[in-house]
Amino acid sequence: GAVVSQHPSWVICKSGTSVKIECRSLDFQATTMFWYRQFPKQSLMLMATSNEGSKATYEQGVEKDKFLINHASLTLSTLTVTSAHPEDSSFYICSARDPGGASSYNEQFFGPGTRLTVL
Amino acid sequence: AQSVSQHNHHVILSEAASLELGCNYSYGGTVNLFWYVQYPGQHLQLLLKYFSGDPLVKGIKGFEAEFIKSKFSFNLRKPSVQWSDTAEYFCAARGSTLGRLYFGRGTQLTVWP
Numbered sequence: 001g002a003v004v005s006q007h008p009s010w011v012i013c014k015s016g017t018s019v020k021i022e023c024r025s026l027d028f029q030a031t032t033m034f035w036y037r038q039f040p041k042q043s044l045m046l047m048a049t050s051n052e053g054s055k056a057t058y059e060q061g062v063e064k065d066k067f068l069i070n071h072a073s074l075t076l077s078t079l080t081v082t083s084a085h086p087e088d089s090s091f092y093i094c095s096a097r098d099p100g101g102a103s104s105y106n107e108q109f110f111g112p113g114t115r116l117t118v119l
Numbered sequence: 120a121q122s123v124s125q126h127n128h129h130v131i132l133s134e135a136a137s138l139e140l141g142c143n144y145s146y147g148g149t150v151n152l153f154w155y156v157q158y159p160g161q162h163l164q165l166l167l168k169y170f171s172g173d174p175l176v177k178g179i180k181g182f183e184a185e186f187i188k189s190k191f192s193f194n195l196r197k198p199s200v201q202w203s204d205t206a207e208y209f210c211a212a213r214g215s216t217l218g219r220l221y222f223g224r225g226t227q228l229t230v231w232p
Binding site for chain 1: 155161162163164165168209219220222223224225227
């Protein structure tokens with residue numbers, strides 16, 4: 001299957017600082033990427049859908065000014081957590097949709113996740 | 120809105136036992152269904168998927184799932200589990216090939232050797 005990478009894999013920051021997380025599709029071009037947040041022992045919650053060259057679509061309850069998403073190229077989307085606070089500590093996962101050929105059925109491939117800890 | 124329910128939150132089995140994890144979805148139209156697995160410290164991996172055709176779908180590592188439209192279910196099965204199957208399992212659904220995925224809350228499977 002296709003490969004999606006995330007960087008960094010973990011980050012610790014002080015309250016009030018901003019943190020940028022990168023999501024890359026390594027062997028395919030992804031016009032659409034997704035950002036999820038996963039709390040311990042819970043499911044993945046979709047935060048936003050990121051389309052290359054346009055503004056991200058945020059899910060209800062997600063602050064777009066706090067979680068800035070940029071999808072400037074077909075292989076890179078970034079999530080910036082601005083003015084991070086301890087309650088933003090979580091596991092952030094991205095996925096990229098591979099439009100591929102007919103057999104791929106627009107499958108989503110997931111990155112390994114980024115563990116954010118805000119002190 | 121779509122939703123996906125996984126009723127088993129934590130399942131504990133001995134090796135060689137049979138496994139069935141429940142998944143129900145709420146959506147009246149065409150639906151694509153998925154099972155993902157997340158091994159400790161690793162990213163989500165696709166186990167199997169259903170789009171159309173034969174409702175019994177076979178995936179990797181000996182897993183299979185059956186789509187029962189009348190029950191809105193897509194249960195995951197494996198006849199004989201191994202210790203290495205210990206992981207978190209997520210059921211997911213989407214309404215179209217371009218739609219977003221809706222995830223269940225996951226089922227933690229622990230297999231004792």
